[in-house]
Amino acid sequence: MKTIFETLENIFHDIGKDEIILKSKIQEILKEILGENISEGIKIRSIKNGKLSLKSTNSLWAFEISINKQNIIKKINEKLGKDIISDIISR
Numbered sequence: 001m002k003t004i005f006e007t008l009e010n011i012f013h014d015i016g017k018d019e020i021i022l023k024s025k026i027q028e029i030l031k032e033i034l035g036e037n038i039s040e041g042i043k044i045r046s047i048k049n050g051k052l053s054l055k056s057t058n059s060l061w062a063f064e065i066s067i068n069k070q071n072i073i074k075k076i077n078e079k080l081g082k083d084i085i086s087d088i089i090s091r
């Protein structure tokens with residue numbers, strides 16, 4: 001039996017909206033990596049050509065992400081099980 005998430009994932013895939021599911025997964029991964037407080041102030045703007053664009057409510061968090069982006073990219077890709085993210089742009 002499929003979970004509700006798996007069913008929704010299939011529906012979004014069928015209608016060509018895979019990015020919505022990917023954003024949701026990455027947002028959850030960011031909570032694990034950065035912690036609940038920081039991740040709440042960071043929103044995913046887009047994912048295009050392997051570039052993850054983030055918007056931060058705090059310039060210090062944006063700076064922290066930019067200096068640790070290689071480690072964050074590695075952890076995101078490990079959690080996703082494939083190399084999807086190649087760069088992070090944080091503003």
